[in-house]
Amino acid sequence: MTNTINANNIKTLEFDALIIGGGGSGMRTSLELAKSGLKTAVVSKVFPTRSHTVSAQGGITCAIQSADPNDDWRWHMYDTVKGADFIGDQDAIEYMCSEGPKAVFELEHMGLPFSRFDNGRIYQRPFGGQSKDFGNGGQAARTCAAADRTGHALLHTLYQNNVKEGSNFLNEWFAVDLVKNSKNEVTGVIAFSIESGEVAHLKAQATVLATGGAGRIYASTTNALINTGDGLGMSLRSGFAAQDMEMWQFHPTGIYGAGSLVTEGCRGEGGYLINGEGERFMERYAPNVKDLAGRDVVARSMVLEILEGRGCGEDKDHVFLKLDHLGADVLNSKLPGICELSKTFAHVDPVYHPIPVVPTCHYMMGGTPTNIHGQAFTRVNSEDVIVPGLFAAGEAACVSVHGANRLGGNSLLDLVVFGRAAGMYIQKELKSGGGVDSASNSDIDNSLERLNRLNESNTGYDVASVKKELQTCMQNYFGVFRRGEFMEKGVSELEEIRNKAENIYLSDKSIAFNTSRVEALELQNLVEVAEATAISALNRNESRGAHARDDFPERDDENWLCHSVFDPNDKSLSKRVVNFAPNTMEAFPPKVRVY
Amino acid sequence: MLKINIYRYNPEEDKFPYMKKYEIEKPQKDIMVLDLLHLLKESDSSLSFRRSCREGVCGSDGMNINGKNGLACITALSEVLKGDRIDIRPLPGLPVIRDLVVDMTQFYNQYEKIKPFLQNDTSPPEQERLQSPADRDKLDGLYECILCACCSTSCPSFWWNPDKFVGPAALLQAYRFLADTRDLEKDSRLDDLADPFSVYRCHGIMNCVAACPKGLNPNKAIGEIKTMLLKGKNSKNIIASDGVTA
Numbered sequence: 001m002t003n004t005i006n007a008n009n010i011k012t013l014e015f016d017a018l019i020i021g022g023g024g025s026g027m028r029t030s031l032e033l034a035k036s037g038l039k040t041a042v043v044s045k046v047f048p049t050r051s052h053t054v055s056a057q058g059g060i061t062c063a064i065q066s067a068d069p070n071d072d073w074r075w076h077m078y079d080t081v082k083g084a085d086f087i088g089d090q091d092a093i094e095y096m097c098s099e100g101p102k103a104v105f106e107l108e109h110m111g112l113p114f115s116r117f118d119n120g121r122i123y124q125r126p127f128g129g130q131s132k133d134f135g136n137g138g139q140a141a142r143t144c145a146a147a148d149r150t151g152h153a154l155l156h157t158l159y160q161n162n163v164k165e166g167s168n169f170l171n172e173w174f175a176v177d178l179v180k181n182s183k184n185e186v187t188g189v190i191a192f193s194i195e196s197g198e199v200a201h202l203k204a205q206a207t208v209l210a211t212g213g214a215g216r217i218y219a220s221t222t223n224a225l226i227n228t229g230d231g232l233g234m235s236l237r238s239g240f241a242a243q244d245m246e247m248w249q250f251h252p253t254g255i256y257g258a259g260s261l262v263t264e265g266c267r268g269e270g271g272y273l274i275n276g277e278g279e280r281f282m283e284r285y286a287p288n289v290k291d292l293a294g295r296d297v298v299a300r301s302m303v304l305e306i307l308e309g310r311g312c313g314e315d316k317d318h319v320f321l322k323l324d325h326l327g328a329d330v331l332n333s334k335l336p337g338i339c340e341l342s343k344t345f346a347h348v349d350p351v352y353h354p355i356p357v358v359p360t361c362h363y364m365m366g367g368t369p370t371n372i373h374g375q376a377f378t379r380v381n382s383e384d385v386i387v388p389g390l391f392a393a394g395e396a397a398c399v400s401v402h403g404a405n406r407l408g409g410n411s412l413l414d415l416v417v418f419g420r421a422a423g424m425y426i427q428k429e430l431k432s433g434g435g436v437d438s439a440s441n442s443d444i445d446n447s448l449e450r451l452n453r454l455n456e457s458n459t460g461y462d463v464a465s466v467k468k469e470l471q472t473c474m475q476n477y478f479g480v481f482r483r484g485e486f487m488e489k490g491v492s493e494l495e496e497i498r499n500k501a502e503n504i505y506l507s508d509k510s511i512a513f514n515t516s517r518v519e520a521l522e523l524q525n526l527v528e529v530a531e532a533t534a535i536s537a538l539n540r541n542e543s544r545g546a547h548a549r550d551d552f553p554e555r556d557d558e559n560w561l562c563h564s565v566f567d568p569n570d571k572s573l574s575k576r577v578v579n580f581a582p583n584t585m586e587a588f589p590p591k592v593r594v595y
Numbered sequence: 596m597l598k599i600n601i602y603r604y605n606p607e608e609d610k611f612p613y614m615k616k617y618e619i620e621k622p623q624k625d626i627m628v629l630d631l632l633h634l635l636k637e638s639d640s641s642l643s644f645r646r647s648c649r650e651g652v653c654g655s656d657g658m659n660i661n662g663k664n665g666l667a668c669i670t671a672l673s674e675v676l677k678g679d680r681i682d683i684r685p686l687p688g689l690p691v692i693r694d695l696v697v698d699m700t701q702f703y704n705q706y707e708k709i710k711p712f713l714q715n716d717t718s719p720p721e722q723e724r725l726q727s728p729a730d731r732d733k734l735d736g737l738y739e740c741i742l743c744a745c746c747s748t749s750c751p752s753f754w755w756n757p758d759k760f761v762g763p764a765a766l767l768q769a770y771r772f773l774a775d776t777r778d779l780e781k782d783s784r785l786d787d788l789a790d791p792f793s794v795y796r797c798h799g800i801m802n803c804v805a806a807c808p809k810g811l812n813p814n815k816a817i818g819e820i821k822t823m824l825l826k827g828k829n830s831k832n833i834i835a836s837d838g839v840t841a
Contacts (some may be wrong), residue, residue: 047703049742110715111712152652195692513643
């Protein structure tokens with residue numbers, strides 16, 4: 001791997017469809033394709049069950065009418081539109097909420113060990129932002145759960161069914177960059193086996209980015225160490241747009257100090273937050289639903305309590321999540337994983353003591369813009385243009401069902417519904433003769449440039465320290481509250497950080513399982529995502545959903561009821577209209593968002 | 596000072612594996628073994644290990660820590676330090692690719708062998724298949740397995756016959772599907788296991804139980820499978836053709 005690699009000295013592996021990422025959305029896509037007879041491969045930098053979907057806890061939100069036989073997917077749609085602060089695309093939300101029950105029942109039929117009600121149906125718990133009757137009927141219980149290990153159960157079930165269908169996995173392969181032909185079509189990726197170091201051109205008619213989020217751009221995150229935005233990094237380097245990148249969800253309850261997630265299901269089961277004075281402060285911020293307001297609302301309220309001196313602990317820099325009143329039985333049967341995590345990372349047994357928590361970066365609402373079929377598009381002369389050969393699904397994509405703020409339990413639904421949809425569409429397209437032209441050798445050589453540059457580095461910066469710099473910058477200037485002057489400073493610091501990241505010195509040039517090479521390439525992806533985030537955040541001059549600006553504290557529907565589209569070619573931001581045209585019903589018009 | 600010994604092996608450079616000594620200032624607060632590895636990697640980037648979730652649910656960072664298998668990310672230094680010393684080795688019994696990274700092919704092959712997916716060919720209802728809470732409870736302690744291989748690689752029977760003994764992790768999953776009221780292939784699942792090696796190489800050593808970072812009990816599940824095999828129609832097959840008795 002240390003000699004210059006070019007199109008002539010690597011091998012080409014040819015597929016019909018290539019899925020980058022072996023998490024929930026990738027494996028749902030591959031499962032759909034496994035039955036199609038198309039030649040498919042899942043390229044995953046970790047063994048699939050190590051993907052971050054495994055960490056999802058509370059559940060998958062869907063109107064399956066189990067807890068409430070009168071539940072309606074339209075109510076779920078209303079909640080999602082409102083939760084998104086009205087910049088989620090209503091056609092996509094409609095599709096997700098109405099197709100959801102089918103996708104959830106499929107998972108059950110595949111064997112997912114959902115918890116159950118006494119009548120044998122799937123257990124559903126209340127989550128934040130859920131209502132009955134379009135906000136008029138009180139709290140709903142719509143999140144289908146397997147105890148507090150729903151993501152684990154879902155990911156393993158998907159892997160198991162991929163084994164059943166004989167899906168083809170390239171495990172512990174790292175995708176480096178997209179390959180594009182002269183028509184700007186995506187024709188596959190450059191990737192290497194982490195174990196053997198072998199580099200290959202993986203050629204495909206359809207390439208699906210199912211690479212998940214990039215929470216590691218922040219210093220404090222619930223995200224796995226592998227969440228480095230590899231798909232988005234690749235697409236941005238290829239010049240393709242990213243949408244709504246300023247919208248990052250800070251989950252209210254990350255364990256203080258460790259960052260591990262504590263599910264919203266804790267509050268769904270009856271837990272609540274208290275400040276240093278023992279006050280249940282969410283009663284002041286969201287009098288109706290209190291601790292079950294939208295995540296952005298709860299996270300901001302927590303930060304305000306801390307900033308105003310009412311935090312908990314010696315430094316008054318966190319708050320407490322109180323669960324002990326639920327009793328040992330509920331905690332052990334409904335939240336066993338949380339009890340385990342809390343003991344390990346907070347040294348606290350929630351049966352007796354509250355868990356110290358703090359808002360922690362959790363989810364990327366933005367991503368590669370797609371339609372409901374997973375087809376990626378980009379911007380050319382202010383027009384949306386489909387990128388032939390490129391698809392995205394799950395957290396890597398921005399379809400957009402989460403808009404400015406995702407509701408709890410909607411991410412698992414997003415990845416099964418749109419993973420499935422992408423699989424179905426690719427099948428149809430490829431079987432009816434669709435596809436892309438081959439790339440030339442020089443196209444392939446272009447995509448090898450980054451890897452060659454790293455492999456040939458003789459001097460430069462160190463990965464670990466540049467990564468720390470990046471994470472500190474994002475944490476300081478692009479956190480829960482944002483302000484123009486600070487963000488400007490952040491943007492200029494990022495320019496310097498980008499320069500360093502592009503000049504990394506890879507001291508270990510070895511071939512076999514060289515994780516330092518992988519980490520260097522991941523860092524460069526993080527920088528792409530961070531830059532898109534920073535520029536988008538600086539330019540959206542309003543507060544909406546997760547994007548809260550001190551200097552523009554109000555929502556501005558007149559100017560900003562729209563998506564933001566980041567163009568990596570000139571680092572500019574443009575606006576894109578939000579879809580207000582669902583197929584089967586009237587759109588929900590924007591209104592003031594109160595909980 | 597912490598005295599750390601780490602198993603190192605890079606196939607391109609090393610003829611044999613060796614233990615490399617590191618010394619660092621003892622951290623003020625208790626940290627996890629994974630944090631320690633990250634600290635070391637900052638100054639020695641060539642050190643390789645797997646990790647992902649860093650919270651004990653993905654199963655990437657199983658390794659042998661002061662003689663005991665466990666997950667680096669949820670093992671606190673205070674739990675494992677012997678004086679100021681800590682020895683870290685790859686999971687035992689599997690081929691080493693590099694440093695703390697093992698080749699898990701044999702482990703995954705055994706997992707695939709037990710058909711780790713629900714088998715039910717009846718056409719599904721429009722909604723979910725019903726299952727009572729009591730029947731669902733039977734899956735607790737089974738489905739939570741994270742495939743970290745801490746159990747199977749602590750099992751002498753698996754070391755001896757990794758190709759023929761299914762091993763505790765995959766047997767736990769075999770029982771997960773045997774215990775699922777929605778699965779209709781109990782007989783064929785038991786048929787597949789009815790030989791002297793697949794299940795009966797388990798001699799109740801219990802290392803699997805001691806090693807499991809999730810507190811699961813593969814030995815108990817294996818006991819249940821043995822009972823089902825003895826009570827089932829395939830009990831005769833167990834005394835096998837090669838004369839090896841269970």
